[in-house]
Amino acid sequence: MPVDLTTLTSREACVAADRADPLAGYRDEFLLPEGVVYLDGNSLGALPRAAGERARTVLEEEWGRDLIGSWNKNHWFELPTRIGDKISELVGGGAGGCVATDTTSINVFKALGAALRIQQEDRPERRVVISERENFPTDLYMAEGLIEFFGGADGAGYELRLVDGEEELAAALGDDAAVVMLTHVNYRSGAMWHMDRVTRLAHEAGALMVWDLCHSAGAVPVDLTAADADFAVGCTYKYLNGGPGSPAFVWVSPRHLDRAVQPLSGWWGHRRPFDMAVGYEAGEGVSRFLVGTQPILSMATMEVGVDIALSVDPRLLREKSLALTSLFIRLVEERLADHPLTLITPRDEESRGSHVSFRHPEGFAVMKALIERGVIGDYREPEVLRFGFTPLYVGFADTWDAVETLRRVLDEGIWEAPEYRLRGAVT
Numbered sequence: 387m388p389v390d391l392t393t394l395t396s397r398e399a400c401v402a403a404d405r406a407d408p409l410a411g412y413r414d415e416f417l418l419p420e421g422v423v424y425l426d427g428n429s430l431g432a433l434p435r436a437a438g439e440r441a442r443t444v445l446e447e448e449w450g451r452d453l454i455g456s457w458n459k460n461h462w463f464e465l466p467t468r469i470g471d472k473i474s475e476l477v478g479g480g481a482g483g484c485v486a487t488d489t490t491s492i493n494v495f496k497a498l499g500a501a502l503r504i505q506q507e508d509r510p511e512r513r514v515v516i517s518e519r520e521n522f523p524t525d526l527y528m529a530e531g532l533i534e535f536f537g538g539a540d541g542a543g544y545e546l547r548l549v550d551g552e553e554e555l556a557a558a559l560g561d562d563a564a565v566v567m568l569t570h571v572n573y574r575s576g577a578m579w580h581m582d583r584v585t586r587l588a589h590e591a592g593a594l595m596v597w598d599l600c601h602s603a604g605a606v607p608v609d610l611t612a613a614d615a616d617f618a619v620g621c622t623y624k625y626l627n628g629g630p631g632s633p634a635f636v637w638v639s640p641r642h643l644d645r646a647v648q649p650l651s652g653w654w655g656h657r658r659p660f661d662m663a664v665g666y667e668a669g670e671g672v673s674r675f676l677v678g679t680q681p682i683l684s685m686a687t688m689e690v691g692v693d694i695a696l697s698v699d700p701r702l703l704r705e706k707s708l709a710l711t712s713l714f715i716r717l718v719e720e721r722l723a724d725h726p727l728t729l730i731t732p733r734d735e736e737s738r739g740s741h742v743s744f745r746h747p748e749g750f751a752v753m754k755a756l757i758e759r760g761v762i763g764d765y766r767e768p769e770v771l772r773f774g775f776t777p778l779y780v781g782f783a784d785t786w787d788a789v790e791t792l793r794r795v796l797d798e799g800i801w802e803a804p805e806y807r808l809r810g811a812v813t
């Protein structure tokens with residue numbers, strides 16, 4: 387039975403809720419420093435305990451002992467498809483349509499390029515890519531780059547049309563729309579698109595649908611098959627705990643697999659890479675979405691995080707995620723009502739991912755002061771305090787403690803100290 391939030395009115399009640407939590411055991415699968423409440427797993431997930439051992443095996447036994455033989459003997463060559471299949475299972479993509487590879491930015495380029503190419507053949511008069519104004523910048527930058535490269539609207543090429551919300555999207559979906567590319571859960575606000583409904587809207591208008599699952603995979607239920615999506619991309623270093631810079635993924639619907647081609651025709655996507663043939667021939671199925679040699683160490687340790695995610699009951703994960711985010715919103719609003727904090731995350735649970743964001747006019751300094759006190763969230767322009775709730779290692783007492791620390795930082799004006807105004811390269 388899901389936890390009854392109305393009973394969580396004290397730290398003791400939160401500790402009791404942690405004891406009754408069916409996912410509580412997952413906390414021990416991760417190494418987190420003592421005394422830290424880690425609310426930034428939506429930016430860089432925590433370190434799975436088993437990743438160290440896996441790294442040691444790949445380094446010493448595979449690379450160190452088997453050297454180049456490892457590509458075959460230790461199945462390095464199959465890692466992108468093997469892990470791709472696992473990720474696909476997590477996001478309801480079925481078998482054979484997903485590879486783990488490259489970065490999300492690069493996969494956006496490949497998926498969008500492939501979708502536009504299909505439309506060029508099927509509906510060549512369509513020249514508009516629709517996305518959201520508040521999308522994560524790299525998704526838009528990559529779309530801009532692709533469009534510019536092919537001549538832009540002036541050269542009778544493509545055009546990027548940006549919208550806010552579903553109503554504007556519906557209005558923008560004219561008979562010139564080629565592709566809709568959206569991020570399922572918004573990185574800043576935590577707002578979540580209704581994947582099934584929006585995909586249907588795009589299809590009814592004759593457009594293809596590309597989903598970015600960076601803030602969804604491992605955090606919220608996703609069923610790409612049920613939604614009838616065309617392409618998807620996402621990263622593994624956030625809720626999948628794959629490690630810093632771990633490879634991303636790209637998924638192609640079975641209906642496009644036979645003919646989807648992507649613009650980065652590297653040798654790993656070739657039909658027979660080791661023929662070293664003159665002339666590119668796209669590989670079978672989704673393997674053609676590979677480009678070059680994979681970062682094996684990073685890929686191997688990432689698989690540990692993906693395996694943990696696969697072992698979790700997705701219904702329990704979502705229940706706990708919503709309980710934590712709802713509790714956090716309620717406690718902040720009840721206990722910090724005197725402070726200028728504005729919730730920018732939807733209250734409606736159906737429209738919320740697994741993080742919560744509040745605006746505060748001094749958000750940057752407030753977050754720095756919080757981090758110094760062991761509550762690690764992050765800051766995003768403009769003025770946004772962002773708190774990610776990874777249900778596998780964040781608990782109810784953690785949530786209570788985070789709000790209490792935030793209360794102290796604000797009540798006592800701790801954030802006003804000059805050292806909290808200095809900015810590093812990464813916020």
Ligand SMILES: *Cc1c(COP(=O)(O)O)cnc(C)c1O
Binds near residue numbers: 492
């Ligand atoms: C985190 C994130 C990315 C990151 O892209 P990289 O290429 O891995 O740096 C891209 N898009 C979205 C929506 C994200 O949330």
